[in-house]
Amino acid sequence: GIALCFYFSNFQPVNCLCINELMACGYSVTELDNDEQSEWIELYNGTKDVLQLKGYGLSNNPDEPFKYTFPETELKAGEYLLVYAGIAGNSDASEDDLYTGFHLSSKGGTITLTSSDYMLIDEFEYQECYNNVSYGRALKNGKAALLNKATPGLANVSNVSKYISS
Numbered sequence: 001g002i003a004l005c006f007y008f009s010n011f012q013p014v015n016c017l018c019i020n021e022l023m024a025c026g027y028s029v030t031e032l033d034n035d036e037q038s039e040w041i042e043l044y045n046g047t048k049d050v051l052q053l054k055g056y057g058l059s060n061n062p063d064e065p066f067k068y069t070f071p072e073t074e075l076k077a078g079e080y081l082l083v084y085a086g087i088a089g090n091s092d093a094s095e096d097d098l099y100t101g102f103h104l105s106s107k108g109g110t111i112t113l114t115s116s117d118y119m120l121i122d123e124f125e126y127q128e129c130y131n132n133v134s135y136g137r138a139l140k141n142g143k144a145a146l147l148n149k150a151t152p153g154l155a156n157v158s159n160v161s162k163y164i165s166s
Contacts, residue, residue: 017051018122019113020044020080021136023150024104025129039085039104041111042136042152045075055116058083060102062123065114068100080153104129 019041026038041058045051053073057066068083075081083098104111108127115121124144126135134150137143139157147156 016046016122017075017113018044018046018137019111019124021134021147021151021156022104022111022124022126023129023134023152024085024109024126025106025131025133040152041083041085041100041104043075043081043083043113045077045079045081048077050077051075053081056121057112057114057116058100059112059114060085060100060104060109062110062112065112065118065120067102070098073098082152 021042023038023040026040051074053070053075056070057068058070059065059067061067073081081098083100085100085102085104087099087101106129108129109125111124111126113121113123124135126144127146129135130146132150134147134152135144136147136151136156138145138147139155151157
């Protein structure tokens with residue numbers, strides 16, 4: 001099974017699946033976005049195993065952990081997965097792209113990742129968002145932080161603008 005993520009001084013999410021970064025007040029960061037604003041959630045597989053996410057839930061409401069349920073989705077060890085918040089509407093979108101059907105609040109909120117057997121895998125709280133700035137886990141300690149540069153599909157190597165109090 002998957003364990004809850006624990007973060008150590010030199011952050012590397014070990015043996016866990018985690019919410020690594022999110023963009024609530026998005027901007028075009030991929031070729032799919034064109035001129036549209038994009039909201040997204042990035043997952044990271046810090047285990048040594050290929051994970052099957054079918055039946056896992058992603059939500060912007062902790063009381064409804066399965067607002068989005070993953071279809072047959074494989075995530076290899078050390079890989080990142082970008083999930084778009086909202087509804088597929090872009091003609092350039094691939095049928096493999098994942099869309100949650102819910103949006104991320106620009107005023108802040110909580111995103112949860114839940115296993116198919118209802119175990120909370122990870123929870124990520126974020127505050128009011130700013131255009132072109134993402135929230136993510138700081139590389140050096142795993143704490144939630146406002147990042148100076150979005151890094152969808154990559155490690156969060158950008159500088160921390162500020163840490164988020166929890």
